[in-house]
Amino acid sequence: MTPREVIKKALEExxxxxxxxxxxxxxxxxxxxxxxxxxxxSPDEAYKYADEVGYPMAAKIVSPDITHxxxxxxxxxxxKNREEAYKAVEEILRNASQNAPxxxxxxxxxxKMAPPGLETIIGGIRDHVFGPTVxxxxxxxxxxxxxxxxxxxxxxxxxxxxxxxxxxxxxxILNGYRGQPPVDKxxxxxxxxxxxxxxxxxxxxESIDLNxxxxxxxxxxxxxxxxxxxxxx
Amino acid sequence: xxxxxxxxxxxxxxxxxxxxxxxxxxRAILENFIKRFNGRIYPVNPGYDEVLGLKCYRSIxxxxxxxxxxxxxxxxxxxxxxxxxxxEKGTKAVIIISGGFRETGTKEGEALxxxxxxxxxxxxxxxxxxxxxxxxDNWSGVDTFFTQKMKKPPRxxxxxxxxxxxxxxxxxxxxxxxxxxxSRAISYGNKIDVDDVDLLEYLGEDDKTRxxxxxxxxxxxxxxxxxxxxxxxxxxxxxxxVYKAGKTxxxxxxxxxxxxxxxxxxxxxxxxxxxxxxxxxxxxxxMMDFVRIFLDQPLMRGNRVYIVTDAGGVGVxxxxxxxxxxxxxxxxxxxxxxxxxSILPPHCIVDNPIDLTGxxxxxxxxxxxxxxxxxxxxxAIVVVALPQVPGIKGIFVDYIAKTxxxxxxxxxxxxxxxxxxxxxxxxxxxxxxxxxxxxxRLAKSLKALRTYSLYISKNKPGVYSN
Numbered sequence: 001m002t003p004r005e006v007i008k009k010a011l012e013e014x015x016x017x018x019x020x021x022x023x024x025x026x027x028x029x030x031x032x033x034x035x036x037x038x039x040x041x042s043p044d045e046a047y048k049y050a051d052e053v054g055y056p057m058a059a060k061i062v063s064p065d066i067t068h069x070x071x072x073x074x075x076x077x078x079x080k081n082r083e084e085a086y087k088a089v090e091e092i093l094r095n096a097s098q099n100a101p102x103x104x105x106x107x108x109x110x111x112k113m114a115p116p117g118l119e120t121i122i123g124g125i126r127d128h129v130f131g132p133t134v135x136x137x138x139x140x141x142x143x144x145x146x147x148x149x150x151x152x153x154x155x156x157x158x159x160x161x162x163x164x165x166x167x168x169x170x171x172x173i174l175n176g177y178r179g180q181p182p183v184d185k186x187x188x189x190x191x192x193x194x195x196x197x198x199x200x201x202x203x204x205x206e207s208i209d210l211n212x213x214x215x216x217x218x219x220x221x222x223x224x225x226x227x228x229x230x231x232x233x
Numbered sequence: 234x235x236x237x238x239x240x241x242x243x244x245x246x247x248x249x250x251x252x253x254x255x256x257x258x259x260r261a262i263l264e265n266f267i268k269r270f271n272g273r274i275y276p277v278n279p280g281y282d283e284v285l286g287l288k289c290y291r292s293i294x295x296x297x298x299x300x301x302x303x304x305x306x307x308x309x310x311x312x313x314x315x316x317x318x319x320x321e322k323g324t325k326a327v328i329i330i331s332g333g334f335r336e337t338g339t340k341e342g343e344a345l346x347x348x349x350x351x352x353x354x355x356x357x358x359x360x361x362x363x364x365x366x367x368x369x370d371n372w373s374g375v376d377t378f379f380t381q382k383m384k385k386p387p388r389x390x391x392x393x394x395x396x397x398x399x400x401x402x403x404x405x406x407x408x409x410x411x412x413x414x415x416s417r418a419i420s421y422g423n424k425i426d427v428d429d430v431d432l433l434e435y436l437g438e439d440d441k442t443r444x445x446x447x448x449x450x451x452x453x454x455x456x457x458x459x460x461x462x463x464x465x466x467x468x469x470x471x472x473x474x475v476y477k478a479g480k481t482x483x484x485x486x487x488x489x490x491x492x493x494x495x496x497x498x499x500x501x502x503x504x505x506x507x508x509x510x511x512x513x514x515x516x517x518x519x520m521m522d523f524v525r526i527f528l529d530q531p532l533m534r535g536n537r538v539y540i541v542t543d544a545g546g547v548g549v550x551x552x553x554x555x556x557x558x559x560x561x562x563x564x565x566x567x568x569x570x571x572x573x574x575s576i577l578p579p580h581c582i583v584d585n586p587i588d589l590t591g592x593x594x595x596x597x598x599x600x601x602x603x604x605x606x607x608x609x610x611x612x613a614i615v616v617v618a619l620p621q622v623p624g625i626k627g628i629f630v631d632y633i634a635k636t637x638x639x640x641x642x643x644x645x646x647x648x649x650x651x652x653x654x655x656x657x658x659x660x661x662x663x664x665x666x667x668x669x670x671x672x673x674r675l676a677k678s679l680k681a682l683r684t685y686s687l688y689i690s691k692n693k694p695g696v697y698s699n
Contacts, residue, residue, distance in 0.1 A: 129452050129455075129456070130452075130501055130502075149500070151503070152508060153457070153501065
């Protein structure tokens with residue numbers, strides 16, 4: 001589905017928060033690297049696609065009615081093979097029906113877990129004065145406690161994005177510390193530029209959080225994508 | 234002709250609400266125009282045949298021509314009808330001083346303002362205001378600043394756009410006291426029509442304006458993109474210094490997403506200012522420091538600063554301040570050391586800061602400045618001129634100014650002290666050498682100049698090399 005179709009469907013169903021696989025689809029459409037993810041409806045499907053997705057694998061319940069997935073037993077991590085995938089999805093679906101009876105279930109999203117790296121956040125909002133605006137920051141306490149983030153208004157060039165990355169106070173961490181290699185700033189800048197374009201081209205999107213975007217010495221991947229939409233007019 | 238030029242260079246003005254009554258806004262405005270405006274003035278007031286020696290018109294209809302500019306200073310309820318009459322007359326620029334509109338927070342006020350918007354669109358009238366003090370133009374004499382206790386600044390090249398009327402008044406007063414020349418000042422109040430974007434555009438084209446200062450509380454919704462584009466264009470021609478008031482978040486969209494929670498209104502403004510090449514200031518001190526340095530100093534081509542001082546301690550303070558904002562205070566290279574050694578007494582210190590010490594006379598300054606002004610590896614010179622040392626007579630002031638003129642590089646000065654210091658500062662400033670009292674403020678201001686210079690060299694290649 002194109003971003004337009006995804007958004008239209010969500011709005012028709014009265015949802016303002018896109019489901020995980022929908023958000024991934026939109027990000028992917030704009031060339032933002034995301035994990036290889038598939039929405040499965042049954043343990044059999046999980047078994048069938050598991051090898052294709054890869055390991056270690058994560059499985060999470062997808063439902064517009066369930067916000068805290070782990071609280072209802074809707075998350076399984078570090079799945080190692082297709083047998084485990086089958087069991088995990090079976091369990092997740094059973095837990096959901098027991099702990100969240102009546103919740104609409106879209107399925108279970110399974111994806112290859114990203115290896116550890118430096119956690120960053122890339123986000124975007126639609127500002128009421130300046131329009132689409134993107135944000136960059138480091139994950140964890142850097143954003144939560146220090147509020148160490150930088151912003152740019154659309155259109156954002158690749159140079160602007162690199163400047164944003166260097167502008168945060170803790171930017172030296174990106175250059176490598178305590179024996180860690182420097183991370184790929186170009187890959188991050190590329191995601192920032194694409195996020196800005198994504199916002200500008202889809203007026204219904206109010207905000208987007210790519211949190212975390214895990215950065216490596218080569219490349220970066222948006223592990224979680226949240227998109228909030230709004231009815232126009 | 235620019236769409237807004239009738240506000241600043243009208244050949245005739247109608248002042249509705251002109252009155253001989255002391256203490257009234259209408260009288261103050263009329264007096265301002267009589268004093269300095271060279272065009273034709275038409276006071277309008279149904280109660281008088283004559284006001285302050287001028288023929289007074291009972292209605293707008295009776296005015297024998299179409300006034301280029303209308304100024305309205307009457308109670309809010311009568312403003313819509315008056316605006317309509319000006320529209321009928323063909324006037325295309327109107328300043329509405331009167332308050333009593335949206336700012337009252339009442340339904341009636343809001344309705345009246347809506348009516349003004351409707352009428353202005355119907356007749357194609359450009360409106361500044363309502364609820365403002367309007368325009369102060371030092372070159373044409375258009376002056377609706379009715380705050381008569383305000384001292385008026387001399388003619389000059391700083392333009393000021395202010396969302397706050399009271400602050401505009403206070404700032405004009407302050408600039409008058411400090412002898413800083415003003416080209417035009419505008420306070421737009423409720424901005425039902427003319428806003429920051431329009432004014433910035435106009436001042437960008439204005440050859441009497443070399444530095445624009447803006448006090449902004451908020452840009453109109455949906456005007457953000459145009460604001461950035463306009464500011465970017467204007468910034469390439471002249472520096473625009475901006476102060477954003479209301480920096481704390483309204484928090485209205487806090488829950489929507491992680492990013493929104495971080496954003497607040499101010500962060501986005503800050504980014505937008507940066508992208509537009511604007512120079513943002515965080516305090517009143519910075520505002521005026523930056524305006525002064527931009528007004529008098531040329532662009533700064535590189536990052537290397539040399540300090541010439543008669544006080545070792547102040548030299549060290551300056552080195553710290555300059556270094557901490559990112560400047561290089563280079564160690565004097567060997568051939569320059571030798572050169573300086575040959576022209577200075579042996580007890581002087583030829584490292585950078587170059588310390589002429591407390592027994593210096595004007596001559597030492599002059600000799601060192603001559604040497605520095607010939608060097609390619611000097612991007613700016615800071616002269617510390619503490620007047621408390623006994624040997625200084627004051628002729629070095631001319632040489633400091635001359636160094637700036639001849640090198641085309643920034644030359645700024647620092648003095649600390651009482652009357653003698655003020656005297657030196659005044660003389661230097663008259664000759665275009667920006668003077669500071671605080672090393673830290675000097676460093677920050679020079680940094681602003683450097684940042685703007687970099688912006689220009691990046692976006693307007695060929696303006697200067699290096």
